[in-house]
Amino acid sequence: MPNKPSLFSEFSKGIIRENPNLVGLLGMCPMLAVTQEAKNALGMGLATTFVLIGSNFVISLLRKVIPKSVKLPAYIVIIAGFVTLIEFLLHCYFPELYSALGTFLSLITVNCIILGRAEMFACKNNVFRSVLDGAGMGVGFTLALFLVGSLREILGTGTWFGITLNGSYSVSVLTLAPGGFFVLGCVIAVVNKLAHKPAPRNIGCQGCPMADTCAASKGGCSQ
């Protein structure tokens, strides 16, 4: 490629500009499932970062060896190997976090951020760049989880990392699923504003779930 982006931008793009979670809208399952508490969110983010860096490293190392026809199974095997590794490590050294994350730890295997980076980046770039990309994406994902987890914990239960800040003014609906969606939506809105992503200019009737019943679509949509 003639003008490759600088090494630093390879790392930093994942933090805000191409944040996999808040701009790319990938990995929504761990985002909503483990962010009731900041501690779990941070643990989940770091575990995913570890797997992301490891799998990006190995996949870009093997990118010329893996045949095209079996590349998905090969990627999954590599990712699953790293997930098993981190699972054993957490089980041994952080049993509390291990039981809090539960099944979502094994589900890192099918986290679409990791497969997405393998497919989009690691199979096309050299090892060093792939590791930087994985680290940047991992940090972006961890920060996103940590931010949503902190907001939900502070506003929802009045604590942060288990330390009581303000117990009497908490809105516990934020620790439930609807509140998770609400906090996530607000954070996505703020980050997209920061990432200078233009809003969709013209929303037509095609994508609207109400199109069948809506009066505007009956007479042919004017847009």
Add this chain to the structure above:
Amino acid sequence: MNQMLVSASPHERAPLPTWHIMLCVLLALLPAAAAGCVNFGYRALLLLSVTVGTAIFWEFLCRIIMKREQTVGDLSAAVTGLLLGMNLPPDLPLWQAAVGSFVAIVVVKQLFGGLGQNFANPTVVARIVLMLSFTADMTAFRDPNTDAVSSATPLVTGASYWDLFLGNTAGCLGETCALALILGGIYLWLRGIISPAAPLSFVGSFALCTWLAGNDPLSQVLSGGLLLGAIFMATDYVTTPLTAKGKILFGIGGGCLTFVIRQFGGYPEGVSFAILLMNLLTPYIDRISMTKPFGTTEPREKEVRSDA
């Protein structure tokens, strides 16, 4: 909105502007709100002023931040605030009431585009959010006779029909006085603001289910938030079906769901959950209850689309 083109006559004239309809709804709510203030004292008045004031404030602030045309003048925020206040127990902490109007106005109404775009009734969602967040405060009902806070819900206390009818029981601020609610409903019906289809089918189907289950239908209808929900929330223009058939379907669905939640559910009151579920079904009810023009057939391509 400011660039309306005037075409050649004849012009169709809209019967009533929004603020006029909202003023009628406010007037219709007043008797029940006043009854609540008489029963529960000055605390009820304070709570109502907080919900109305914060609702108007949030609406004003939201429209300014979003750089949209100011819509405080159409009084819909005041109606939402008053209705929300009437759905809360009179001793709820005031900051929780302000959170409730934030949810109603900002989250449910303005983030979806303002009046006419909200997918669910703002008051109902706000009440459910408060119920899930502050369950203890939201179910601490006070008996107006003894002034003692009891955790017993109004649905299980053995009050007489007359007490229930006049609102001399524990419960949410504006839901206890059945007489005032019915008067407000009749006023709205006579002014042509609401159609009686949804409230009557709501209450009717609920009473029928209750009677079939072997409970006392009259006492169940008069207690809890059933009348308030059926008269003022199941008739919201935005979130209920447009056609008469659809309104009846909406009412029957709401009544049956309320019965199921009251009879088998874990929460003491099911009206708000029932109305929210029916709000979500409203586009589909509109679709199946659409009036077909006489003598026409369905276009072919539409049949294909509905099958797919």
